Amino acid sequence: MHADPKGVLTGVHFLDGDHACCEGTLAAGARFAAGYPITPSTEVVERFAWRIPTVGGIFIQMEDELAASIALQGAVWGGAKAFTVTSGPGFSLMMEHIGYAAITETPCVFVNVQRGGPSTGLPTLPAQADMMQAKWGSHGDYSIIALCPNSPQECFDLTVTGFNLAEEFRVPVMMMLDECVGHMTEKVVIPESDQIDITPRRFTHESPETFRLFKPREDLVPDMVKAGDGYKFHVTGLTHDERGYPSMNVETQDKLVRRMHDKLKPFSNGRALFEAVDLEDAEVVVVSYGITSRVAQRATQLARAKGIKAGIFRIISAWPFPEQHIKELAGRVKAFVVPELNLGQMVHEVERHTAGRAKVISVPHAGGSVHKPEVILNAILEAAR
């Protein structure tokens, strides 16, 4: 189905990533946002608060991130497409509700504009150090989708994609911006609404008598309902059976947790989002994401100019990790170079799936700025030796 034109600001704009992300939420059909101000993410909800009254929806500024991250889930069960936006410290506070969204299979979007940490860290400066937190930050085994835009245009495009994936798989989707992408201003083209594909919520067609809230379809994803439609359903964060009733035994736990994990398997089998640059003949592949991928591309251009066959594997969907692609590349390249604005997070995934078949060189950066292209270039040169 196409986007509702009411929310689509068709045209060519000069926007920063945060504002473009907001336009993405509106184009995707989000009509409810709950937020709490925190630099450098606040612009997303500031724009939403400005835009939504003329589009038809609600923004509420909650008392804290705990409230924002659960209010949005109440809105989803009331029938809305909803999201919240935060950064570092707020993302930490939201962890419990990412777990709640995972176990209740609540389709929703969390935008995290990453800044330097830990703790209050560098409120106004970039990092990419919440990547593991996005996957592992809430307790227990669960799976989420995380997307990493590297430009304001992608902040728009991938936010729409994120909402669509949330509906398709019934998972919380993490939009993992970084301060640099969030605050940089570039041209953003917003297409006509009939050029934007929207994944509608899959509401059940079953009658209330036969409906089971967590009975999966073949793709392991159950159908949705919303409150007020007569289903009298029960949603709980406890381990539950297909009816949604708490059932705390080994069998139910195994069945539920495995299903919630397995439903994202398509992501490891062809659905992963990535960009490949010059990989055909590449001997050294720079694996990067977000703003770092742009610096990496400059570095590989410099490397190519020196005669080194360097290419880029840009991770767009960071979680589930695109392991299939890394495994395949590991069999034919000499080395991976992994620059990140952290002291080495996704590089562990690269190492794991490379399994010793290629050299893996981490290019860490504690955050606060981006790598100098020369730093990545030096790692490429080292890798090529």
Added chain:
Amino acid sequence: MSEAILDIPLDAGNPVEPFLRMDRMPHIWCPACGIGTTVNCFARALESSKLDLNKVAVVSGIGCTGRVAGYANLDSFHTTHGRAIPFATGLKLSNPELQVVVYSGDGDLFAIGGNHFIHAARRNMDIKVICVNNLTYAMTGGQTGPATPSEVISATSPYGVFEPSFNLVQLAEAAGASYVARWTTFHVKQLARSMEEMLHKKGFCFIEVLSPCPTLYQRRNKMGDGLDAMKFYKQVSKVRNGAPTSECSLSKAGEIVVGKFVDRDRPDYLELLTHQMHASLGNRYADPEITTCSEG
């Protein structure tokens, strides 16, 4: 609609069964626990309220009272610890025709969730909050909570509680609630009536129900069993409708002032929002159409 009420089978053992998920019985509450009594009153209030039960949702947090959502035969949400109110806020705003009832305990609503309580009351969010106050964290074994009175022995205050407790009704009034009442599980008729009244009241409404926890609170404090609790409530309760909430604080063995303390009309959050947007944006304001559609 009231079909559900009219549909009560003639051979039903209990008239509140249609309001409960009977396939989940027996419930987990201890013998003589007061939570079930409050649920009974709630079922009767729903029945007499004539509300369309398809449009009533219950949201609970975590704890013994948090389990109410699981037994109510309504759209029901058992959320995270302390966060029933913000969840209910999102639910209500996305789907305003729902009557959203938050049903949770004193620890959940006033310690971990205390911030949400005062802010929802400040906004006059149109949700109805029922707090079953058993004066302790029961699910985890009877620890001191924000409503535990001084001198009480608890699992984490083995030498007696010394920190002051909240006066919940005063807090609710000060924060801006439109409706504030307190009853005990001894006052079943009054409680059911109060709940019904609240279901028809616009804005943020709050009912505190004092409820016995014989297993943990009373045993540790040598206060007897469930029957002793009823005798105690009967003996020390004073009905004082309209009493200043500042005079309604609780102590271990002192008077329990019950009644309806606050019943005032304030515009609720959605009214305020709509008013402000119309004033600022005129006909550019688009009424919220929040619920998403499926394909086709």
Added chain:
Amino acid sequence: MQRGINKLGLTEIRIAGFGGQGVILAAVVIGKAAAIFEGGYATMTQSFGPEARGGSSAAQVILSGEPILYPYVTQPDILVVMSQEAYSVFSPQLKPGGILIVEQELVRIEHPPQGVRFYGVPATRLAEELGKKVVLNIVMVGFFAAVTHMLDPDSLRQAVADSVPPAMQKLNLQAFDKGFEYGAELVHRMSEGGDAEQVLTLESEA
């Protein structure tokens, strides 16, 4: 004189001054003109962090005919300054052979930096002549357009109109023209004075 972003190599611009001078808007206008109205590429970043404190404000725009990868300005080709502090902080970073544009009544330069092209404009006074001091930033943009020859003035005028509220469009366009005319006349005088090399444009880098 050839103009247009497609002929432009990677060009780094920094604009700096006090908070309230409209530094960010000036950068937005230049970025928009390049990216939207000339179909090129522009990446604008604002300075956050310590250098943005104490009432100062700075923005960076990178312009190019090709997609821009590295988002930050490393060594600006052009520095536009509207405060003494901004001049002291940023002028040492200007690329040799680069262009320095100053609000000449707000910035006093005792030792002009060597090896750069230097242009001064009394933008605040020109803005005051239009009755609104707040448009000094757009006067600066007009002046920038005239002395750098990088972008088509019409693109910049469109970008100005697109970046201000409708009620402010006329005033801002007047401000642009005022700055542009001042700049054009200055350039003309400099070339008359036999100093034609002073008006070398960045197009040669393309």
